[in-house]
Amino acid sequence: MSKYSLDEFLSQTEQEDKGEGLFELETPHLLEVNLNGQIWAKAGSMVAYHGKIKFEREGILEQGLGSMFKKAISGEGASLMKANGQGTLYLADDGKKIIILDLQNESIYVNGNDLLALETTIKHDIKLMKRVSGMLAGGLFNIRCSGTGLIAITSHYEPLTLRVTPGKPIITDPNATVAWSGNLQPEFQTDVSFKTFIGRGSGESIQMRFQGDGFVIVQPYEEVYFQESH
Template sequence: MAKYSVGDFVSETAQKDRGEGLFELENDYTLEVNLNGMVWSKLGSMVAYRGGIKFEREGMMEHGLGTFLKKAVTGEGAHLMKAVGNGKLYLSDEGKRISILNLQNQSIYVNGNDILAFEQGLGYEIKLMRRMTSMMAGGLFNIKLEGTGMAAITTYYKPLTLMVTPDSPVYTDPNATVAWSGSLYPELKTDITFKTLMGRSSGETFQMEFKGTGFVVVQPYEEVYYQMASSTH
């Protein structure tokens, strides 16, 4: 057989059943959902499916009045859709790398732009960081997932997880911060010295400060998903 034949290509890229459960990684960038019921997924993330699956956009009051009001005030948040039915669903998000998390009565905060999919049984709540709205237009949205079930998150390239301990806090760039454990409550810091040194506004003048015990996930890429308040004037 000739090298690089169509048969080789099909064999190498063909969908494979691994028997891993509801969520499986077909590759680093494509999530397979073995659907029998309902899952939440990021709006627009469906690339293919087989079987009897229907899609419904998230209703305004789907996750309660509090979530609706936070979205209305900021104009941001995770835009979700329900995938309902029986079949195989394939999800991706702009070629970003996908990681699967199996929560066991645990909680995790995820950047609202980095949620790909999660099980119906997980609790879902929008969180706004304190002090953020006074510094940035719209604030910084995070999604808190809590309970037992599977979730899939996305990152640009391979993520790095840093452990946070009481004697060793971690500081991150908000644009590169993807997720952190539910035990942590980050604060926003302003690095006036750095801003003065550079002579202009820069993303690094805002930092997220993590204290306590837990972990924080960052990506080697600064994802711009908000606009600094100073740029609107």
């Protein structure tokens, strides 16, 4: 049989049940959810499903935030949907790499655009980043996930986790920052000379500064969340 035959393609790509539980990585870029009840998923992330599953879109930004922020934040990353029922659900987000994390009474902050799915046992709270004035664009919020259960986050290409230790702060580009440990509170700082040096145009370079004891996950890719301040 030719290695390029249709049968060979089907055997290489056919869905297989790995028996891993609620969340399974069907491929590095495709999450299989073996649904028997309810989960939260990023709005617009459904690729396919079978079984009896109902979807209900719900703006997570409706959790008590002012209309000013609702207006300022837009895009698919701003809302989750409930998937309810029994069946198999496939989720993906622009071909990004998917990471499943099993939280055990732990907490993690995830960039609002990089949270793909979570169990309903996980509490999720919207947190707005400080110093948003003059930087308003699509991704200024993050979501604090805490409790016990599974979450799935996404990264463009292979993520890198950096340890943050006392006396050794980590500085990151907000557009490349995926997630960080729940005990860290990043601060924003600006670096005019750095922005000028790398030739990205006028204005300030916005950076995130993490200090304390924890970790921060970055991706080798800059998603455009912040518009330049002028």
